[in-house]
Amino acid sequence: MIEARALTKDYGDKRAVDGLSFTVRPGIVTGFLGPNGSGKSTTMRLILGLDAPTAGDVTVNGKHYRDLPAPLHEVGALLEARSLHGGRSAYDHLRALAQTHGIPRRRVDELIDLVGLHDVARKRAGKFSLGMGQRLGIAAALLGDPSTVMLDEPVNGLDPEGIHWMRNLLKGLASEGRTVFVSSHLMSEMALTADHLIVIGRGRKIADTSTHEFVSRASGNIVLVRTPQATELESQLAGPDVTVTTNEPELLEIRGLTARQIGEAASAHQIVLHELTPQVASLEEAFMTLTRDDVEFRTLAAGERVA
Amino acid sequence: MSSLAQVGQLPRLPHTGRVTQARVALSEWTKLRSLRSTRWSLLAAIVLTIGLPALFAAVTSSHWGSMSPHERADRHPLDIALAGVNVSQLAVAVLGVLVITGEYSTGMIRASFSAVPKRLPVLWAKTAVFGVVTFLLMLPSVLIAFWASQAILSRHHILQVSLSDHGVARSVIGGAVFLLLVGIFALGIGAIVRNTAGAIATFAAIFFVIPPLMNVLPASWNHAITKYLPSEAGRQLFSPTHDSTSLSPLWGGLLFAGYCAFAIALAAVLLVRRDT
Numbered sequence: 001m002i003e004a005r006a007l008t009k010d011y012g013d014k015r016a017v018d019g020l021s022f023t024v025r026p027g028i029v030t031g032f033l034g035p036n037g038s039g040k041s042t043t044m045r046l047i048l049g050l051d052a053p054t055a056g057d058v059t060v061n062g063k064h065y066r067d068l069p070a071p072l073h074e075v076g077a078l079l080e081a082r083s084l085h086g087g088r089s090a091y092d093h094l095r096a097l098a099q100t101h102g103i104p105r106r107r108v109d110e111l112i113d114l115v116g117l118h119d120v121a122r123k124r125a126g127k128f129s130l131g132m133g134q135r136l137g138i139a140a141a142l143l144g145d146p147s148t149v150m151l152d153e154p155v156n157g158l159d160p161e162g163i164h165w166m167r168n169l170l171k172g173l174a175s176e177g178r179t180v181f182v183s184s185h186l187m188s189e190m191a192l193t194a195d196h197l198i199v200i201g202r203g204r205k206i207a208d209t210s211t212h213e214f215v216s217r218a219s220g221n222i223v224l225v226r227t228p229q230a231t232e233l234e235s236q237l238a239g240p241d242v243t244v245t246t247n248e249p250e251l252l253e254i255r256g257l258t259a260r261q262i263g264e265a266a267s268a269h270q271i272v273l274h275e276l277t278p279q280v281a282s283l284e285e286a287f288m289t290l291t292r293d294d295v296e297f298r299t300l301a302a303g304e305r306v307a
Numbered sequence: 308m309s310s311l312a313q314v315g316q317l318p319r320l321p322h323t324g325r326v327t328q329a330r331v332a333l334s335e336w337t338k339l340r341s342l343r344s345t346r347w348s349l350l351a352a353i354v355l356t357i358g359l360p361a362l363f364a365a366v367t368s369s370h371w372g373s374m375s376p377h378e379r380a381d382r383h384p385l386d387i388a389l390a391g392v393n394v395s396q397l398a399v400a401v402l403g404v405l406v407i408t409g410e411y412s413t414g415m416i417r418a419s420f421s422a423v424p425k426r427l428p429v430l431w432a433k434t435a436v437f438g439v440v441t442f443l444l445m446l447p448s449v450l451i452a453f454w455a456s457q458a459i460l461s462r463h464h465i466l467q468v469s470l471s472d473h474g475v476a477r478s479v480i481g482g483a484v485f486l487l488l489v490g491i492f493a494l495g496i497g498a499i500v501r502n503t504a505g506a507i508a509t510f511a512a513i514f515f516v517i518p519p520l521m522n523v524l525p526a527s528w529n530h531a532i533t534k535y536l537p538s539e540a541g542r543q544l545f546s547p548t549h550d551s552t553s554l555s556p557l558w559g560g561l562l563f564a565g566y567c568a569f570a571i572a573l574a575a576v577l578l579v580r581r582d583t
Binding site for chain 2: 045050052065066069070071073079081082084085087089101102103104142144145172173
């Protein structure tokens with residue numbers, strides 16, 4: 001369980017995280033979604049106590065990370081920035097981390113096997129590919145059998161097999177009752193793994209909802225209508241919450257009405273329809289619509305201040 | 308790497324208890340010995356500490372016959388035996404800096420502080436482990452340097468001293484203590500500056516640049532200030548001769564240890580306060 005309350009972090013004049021409040025619950029995979037530079041990594045650093053918040057507060061299992069007596073048993077973290085010495089072997093890296101908690105040597109071997117690094121465990125980690133480095137980072141995160149797992153962009157650099165493995169691992173960890181918090185800038189990846197989404201843009205929370213709800217809310221009820229009586233239909237449907245756009249003759253894109261409402265209105269006015277298709281926005285579109293609005297708003301505000 | 312996708316779920320691990328200072332020290336020992344830079348730096352320190360006195364002893368022996376009485380009187384056996392310390396201090400200092408800056412430059416510090424979020428145990432453990440390793444390697448090195456240089460000089464029956472002679476054991480052991488403190492001072496600077504090049508430059512400025520600059524000052528100022536500089540104070544630990552312009556071995560050593568304690572204390576304060 002991770003709880004953030006009005007978490008805020010400034011770096012100089014730049015506000016990286018802005019009044020963020022959220023709760024990450026055990027037993028499900030929670031996706032932490034936002035464009036690059038939106039404050040995901042900073043939030044994770046604040047959770048780990050690597051950086052101190054300017055204002056607000058964040059706790060893990062009810063405690064500040066710094067006060068955890070055995071943090072590797074409670075939180076396993078993979079940060080996006082590389083967190084290992086390239087001159088050290090994978091084995092020695094994990095061994096040194098394990099020793100801080102008295103975790104036995106065979107646990108290190110177990111995890112090296114789990115992430116598939118057995119053949120290269122004695123080689124210097126600096127020679128590892130991006131994907132191998134990522135697996136080593138995951139082994140380090142899981143070393144202490146933590147109740148909370150926090151991974152920053154974990155599929156970065158993984159091959160398709162590795163991505164598939166990662167999805168199963170995350171779901172498996174959540175089904176065991178762990179708290180799983182995974183960041184990504186890719187909505188499509190989150191849709192496949194996350195049950196719940198926390199979406200941020202420019203350090204602010206945009207959405208905190210189930211993945212299903214997020215998608216249906218963001219898709220915004222677009223219906224595609226093809227009719228030879230386009231102008232007539234348009235005038236019949238006109239209303240305060242309805243927008244109609246036309247890209248080609250006889251084709252209307254209608255927002256604010258369901259396919260059923262449009263079909264019934266056409267029938268009532270004896271308008272012929274050739275096509276009536278509800279459009280489900282793709283996850284990627286939904287995500288971009290939400291974050292784009294936020295980004296534009298923020299940019300405008302900054303520009304206004306300058307002027 | 309083949310059957311990655313089929314690998315099962317995470318095996319469970321019984322809780323192994325809290326982070327302790329002793330566990331962090333063990334972890335730091337693993338970190339220290341698993342890097343090549345450690346081996347090379349310490350090997351260089353050992354070779355220089357022993358090799359240079361042996362070389363100087365051989366050169367002094369072979370030229371003894373052609374030296375003037377004045378020149379002969381100027382030669383001190385301990386200056387020869389501990390000549391290597393002046394050079395190997397650089398290797399020890401570089402390693403002292405790297406022990407901490409290596410973590411910042413690679414990002415390892417994030418893993419270290421995630422495992423030990425109170426942070427200070429990491430600094431204490433690094434200082435202790437590096438200090439013990441350095442002293443345990445440097446003490447035999449200075450002793451071997453002493454015996455080797457004496458053995459070479461004894462073939463010409465010149466410049467013979469014994470460890471039981473006044474001040475000899477103090478100088479020889481003092482050489483190892485000096486190297487230990489140099490390493491800790493450098494580690495402190497590394498933890499304050501957090502950047503390898505910057506920390507080594509800072510160390511070099513304090514130890515090798517500022518002392519000669521003192522010669523530009525009026526003599527009275529120079530004498531008043533120079534003996535309190537870290538390098539000068541520390542040097543008294545292994546310097547065989549002392550006069551009015553230098554501190555005694557005891558006070559010089561204590562002052563240098565004080566500088567080290569100050570560097571580590573400042574590092575500790577910054578380590579807890581700063582973002583990583």
